[in-house]
Amino acid sequence: xxxxxxxxSVLAVLIVAGLLxxxxxxxxxxxxxxxxxxxxxxxxxxxxxxxxxxxxxxxxSLLTTFFATIIGLPLGILFGKTDLPFGKLLIVLFxxxxxxxxxxxxxxxxxxxxxxxxxxxxxxxxxxxxxSKWLFGLPGCVLILxxxxxxxxxxxxxxxxxxxxxxLEEAGRLVSDWxxxxxxxxxxxxxxxxxxxxxxxxxLSLGEFSVPSFLRYNxxxxxxxxxxxxxxxxxxxxxxxxxxAIVTFFVLALESYFLREKTYQVRPVxxxxxxxxxxxxxxxxWLFALSALLCFVIVILPSLVLIVQSLxxxxxxLAIAKAxxxxxxxxxxxxxxxxxxxxxxxxxxxxxQTRALPFWQTTDSLTIFLFALPSxxxxxxxxxxxxxxxxxxxxxxxxxxxxxxxxxxxxxxxRITVSMLTQIPPSMEEAAQVAGAGWFRRMALIVAPxxxxxxxxxxxxxxxxxxxDTGISMIVYPPGLDTLPVRTFTLMANAPAGxxxxxxxxxxxxxxxxVGILTxxxxxxxx
Amino acid sequence: MKRIFVxxxxxxxxxxxxxxxxxxxxxxxxxxxxQVFSEPILKDFEKETGIQVKxxxxxxxxxSTGAMNRLLAEKDNPQADVYWANxxxxxxxxxxxxxxxxxxSPNAKxxxxxxxxxxxxxxxxxxxxxxxxxxxxxxxxxxxILSYTEPRWKGRVVIANPLFGTTTAEIAALFIVxxxxxxxxxxxxxxxxxxxxxxxxxxxxxxxxSGEFDFALVDxxxxxxxxxxxxxxxxxxxxxxxxxxxxxxxxxxVVFIKGAPHPDNAKKLIDYLLSKETERKxxxxxxxxxxxxxxxxTPPVVRRIETIKxxxxxxxxxxxxxxxxxxxxxxxxxx
Numbered sequence: 001x002x003x004x005x006x007x008x009s010v011l012a013v014l015i016v017a018g019l020l021x022x023x024x025x026x027x028x029x030x031x032x033x034x035x036x037x038x039x040x041x042x043x044x045x046x047x048x049x050x051x052x053x054x055x056x057x058x059x060x061s062l063l064t065t066f067f068a069t070i071i072g073l074p075l076g077i078l079f080g081k082t083d084l085p086f087g088k089l090l091i092v093l094f095x096x097x098x099x100x101x102x103x104x105x106x107x108x109x110x111x112x113x114x115x116x117x118x119x120x121x122x123x124x125x126x127x128x129x130x131x132s133k134w135l136f137g138l139p140g141c142v143l144i145l146x147x148x149x150x151x152x153x154x155x156x157x158x159x160x161x162x163x164x165x166x167x168l169e170e171a172g173r174l175v176s177d178w179x180x181x182x183x184x185x186x187x188x189x190x191x192x193x194x195x196x197x198x199x200x201x202x203x204l205s206l207g208e209f210s211v212p213s214f215l216r217y218n219x220x221x222x223x224x225x226x227x228x229x230x231x232x233x234x235x236x237x238x239x240x241x242x243x244x245a246i247v248t249f250f251v252l253a254l255e256s257y258f259l260r261e262k263t264y265q266v267r268p269v270x271x272x273x274x275x276x277x278x279x280x281x282x283x284x285x286w287l288f289a290l291s292a293l294l295c296f297v298i299v300i301l302p303s304l305v306l307i308v309q310s311l312x313x314x315x316x317x318l319a320i321a322k323a324x325x326x327x328x329x330x331x332x333x334x335x336x337x338x339x340x341x342x343x344x345x346x347x348x349x350x351x352x353q354t355r356a357l358p359f360w361q362t363t364d365s366l367t368i369f370l371f372a373l374p375s376x377x378x379x380x381x382x383x384x385x386x387x388x389x390x391x392x393x394x395x396x397x398x399x400x401x402x403x404x405x406x407x408x409x410x411x412x413x414x415r416i417t418v419s420m421l422t423q424i425p426p427s428m429e430e431a432a433q434v435a436g437a438g439w440f441r442r443m444a445l446i447v448a449p450x451x452x453x454x455x456x457x458x459x460x461x462x463x464x465x466x467x468x469d470t471g472i473s474m475i476v477y478p479p480g481l482d483t484l485p486v487r488t489f490t491l492m493a494n495a496p497a498g499x500x501x502x503x504x505x506x507x508x509x510x511x512x513x514x515v516g517i518l519t520x521x522x523x524x525x526x527x
Numbered sequence: 528m529k530r531i532f533v534x535x536x537x538x539x540x541x542x543x544x545x546x547x548x549x550x551x552x553x554x555x556x557x558x559x560x561x562q563v564f565s566e567p568i569l570k571d572f573e574k575e576t577g578i579q580v581k582x583x584x585x586x587x588x589x590x591s592t593g594a595m596n597r598l599l600a601e602k603d604n605p606q607a608d609v610y611w612a613n614x615x616x617x618x619x620x621x622x623x624x625x626x627x628x629x630x631x632s633p634n635a636k637x638x639x640x641x642x643x644x645x646x647x648x649x650x651x652x653x654x655x656x657x658x659x660x661x662x663x664x665x666x667x668x669x670x671x672i673l674s675y676t677e678p679r680w681k682g683r684v685v686i687a688n689p690l691f692g693t694t695t696a697e698i699a700a701l702f703i704v705x706x707x708x709x710x711x712x713x714x715x716x717x718x719x720x721x722x723x724x725x726x727x728x729x730x731x732x733x734x735x736x737s738g739e740f741d742f743a744l745v746d747x748x749x750x751x752x753x754x755x756x757x758x759x760x761x762x763x764x765x766x767x768x769x770x771x772x773x774x775x776x777x778x779x780x781v782v783f784i785k786g787a788p789h790p791d792n793a794k795k796l797i798d799y800l801l802s803k804e805t806e807r808k809x810x811x812x813x814x815x816x817x818x819x820x821x822x823x824x825t826p827p828v829v830r831r832i833e834t835i836k837x838x839x840x841x842x843x844x845x846x847x848x849x850x851x852x853x854x855x856x857x858x859x860x861x862x
Contacts, residue, residue, distance in 0.1 A: 115733065115737055116737075125737070216726045322566070380600065383597065383600040383601070384600060387600060387601050387603075387604050388603075388604055389604050395606075396606060475596075475597075477583070478581075478606075479555045479556075479557070479581035479582060479606065479607070480555075480579075480581030480582055480583075481581075482584070487562075490561075490562045490584040490585065491562050491563060495563045
């Protein structure tokens with residue numbers, strides 16, 4: 001009974017935090033001047049630009065997914081399966097763009113490829129003109145989203161490689177060389193993980209607003225924002241998000257049909273004394289050079305440009321003076337958000353993994369759906385739902401931001417928990433049950449301690465996503481209580497380049513330093 | 528697990544109490560004036576009055592969904608006391624949607640009537656003018672926005688997307704001043720003259736500053752900032768002859784929100800924003816805005832309002848016209 005109540009409450013929380021706001025927006029989209037009307041939907045279908053928006057959105061998502069996969073998969077294999085030097089360091093470096101708001105990466109590329117950027121200063125204005133045109137369009141958007149989401153493919157590939165029983169590959173090696181083993185055994189075994197990465201990259205690229213908006217490339221999320229901001233039309237904005245919702249549903253349905261059972265089985269192999277690594281031999285050096293070069297171009301160079309731009313006498317003191325309070329708030333909100341997400345994710349992950357109640361699949365799909373939905377829709381939905389005199393204690397306080405985080409990012413902590421719980425034999429909980437332990441005691445004394453590493457990982461990843469969040473926070477933050485990404489975004493307009501760069505560098509540190517310290521602390525405790 | 532759970536609850540409670548513990552001496556302002564310009568003014572107000580300012584910032588340049596949308600969404604339960612708009616059309620839309628309230632500040636005295644709502648629903652202050660930013664090297668410079676249609680500038684001129692911001696407002700004003708036929712003919716002639724459409728006034732200014740185009744119709748602060756950066760450009764106030772329509776002026780506008788939670792402090796902030804001292808500060812700031820009070824000290828790059836021939840329009844009509852001409856503009860842009 002206790003289990004039923006608690007797990008049902010998790011679904012209720014997700015519905016209240018995420019689904020109701022979205023439904024509130026959906027209702028608004030069919031009410032025009034107080035009456036039922038499908039006018040906004042008709043307008044979308046007859047919109048002259050609808051075809052352009054569809055082709056832009058699909059092209060951006062497909063190209064980003066394509067490049068992230070064909071480069072991320074080999075890199076993941078190189079880092080996770082071969083004797084490439086500094087593999088772990090490269091994984092950490094490649095992960096940096098995922099930890100910071102994508103628009104910051106866009107700003108740094110603007111300082112490189114823009115009309116008055118580094119290229120222009122070094123190689124002349126005519127080339128800069130060309131690179132600027134290239135940046136402000138599909139190629140620029142693809143470059144930035146590719147560098148942002150590439151770590152998803154790399155990390156999932158590395159993670160799934162750890163799930164392969166080395167004996168299978170060893171057996172394969174008896175009759176074939178490594179390329180053959182990779183083709184016939186390794187890649188088919190990690191395929192579910194790669195396809196999960198493909199799905200995530202596709203959905204995240206499809207819903208991304210800040211980069212196409214900054215680079216003035218019209219896609220559906222930008223259209224939705226434009227309807228909000230320029231035409232002040234909430235209904236049309238919601239309608240503009242409908243194609244995204246449809247595509248998300250479609251992709252989720254595919255995942256549910258083909259992948260779900262397989263992607264849950266992330267179970268690193270234990271008990272094997274030796275996992276064979278591919279010896280790269282004479283290819284080792286040039287493959288390392290190539291990986292390092294890519295890392296330099298898409299990670300180090302943009303960060304360096306920001307650091308160099310910010311190296312002025314006053315930039316950092318001015319940045320701290322203008323945004324120090326926002327930085328502290330960002331860290332606090334992210335810590336609270338990550339803690340709540342860990343609890344919600346743990347319970348929903350438990351529900352999904354154990355299939356304890358019939359609505360486990362609904363819970364899982366809901367979290368993924370909310371994760372892929374544009375933050376604009378969730379944000380405005382939260383305002384519509386919570387801005388009432390009797391809910392001011394939520395709406396006029398940072399609690400509204402935390403609710404937004406729960407709505408958008410529950411999928412991450414839930415999926416991490418699922419992966420961790422699959423590694424815990426069900427017999428552990430069953431034994432405690434036989435001994436008479438109630439569900440709360442089993443969860444508190446058996447499951448949670450055994451899933452401790454997963455919970456810590458969920459907290460860290462939740463923290464990263466909350467601290468880098470721009471979309472939700474920007475729409476719902478209470479007056480005077482903004483976060484650092486929001487402050488950076490609003491200060492960017494007409495601020496000196498040094499100040500903007502310093503804010504971006506502080507933002508990167510705000511994401512990386514706490515994560516580094518906490519990771520080190522967690523590791524120390526584990527040892 | 529237990530500790531995480533308890534910790535979360537405590538942190539949420541702390542966060543709630545932190546947010547709930549509103550001080551009496553505070554005022555909530557939403558502003559679409561860029562934060563780099565508005566924040567110093569609001570900080571000065573805090574220092575001088577001891578009233579804490581809680582702000583929600585927005586930015587026109589990024590077209591972010593911010594302050595204005597919040598005000599509309601919060602209509603039935605207002606959180607804001609004051610809206611500081613960076614142009615009067617948004618203020619006028621708020622009036623039309625019943626979100627603004629009446630307040631005639633004593634400091635509004637002296638501001639010309641055409642920059643104020645007659646019922647005190649909003650009041651204009653520190654303005655930008657719509658100007659032509661022109662390449663310095665041109666021997667013969669454009670003097671009117673009609674220059675956009677002259678064959679000698681074919682393919683060499685740029686304008687910001689008229690679906691957004693101050694460009695929309697100016698075209699709506701032209702529809703009022705010139706009438707529908709003349710303005711539509713003007714728009715068609717611009718198109719025939721192969722005008723380039725940029726995404727914002729800032730981009731238009733950059734395109735002229737980099738020498739790619741000969742001139743652009745932009746806001747005066749865009750022009751002044753490029754001049755301060757040492758770019759080879761100069762500012763031309765268009766249509767200044769006696770028979771001309773004059774320069775379109777875009778004042779900031781301050782709005783008292785209906786049902787404001789802190790009405791007294793809101794009025795104090797409005798008075799402060801409408802003071803001559805605030806106008807002086809905004810004239811000397813990077814945004815180089817034109818004071819609307821007579822006799823306010825200005826730097827050399829900022830022209831006094833009394834020396835400019837301004838376009839005489841009713842901003843309420845402009846706001847209405849903007850909605851009306853959306854289909855025409857969408858077709859013109861190919862949206």
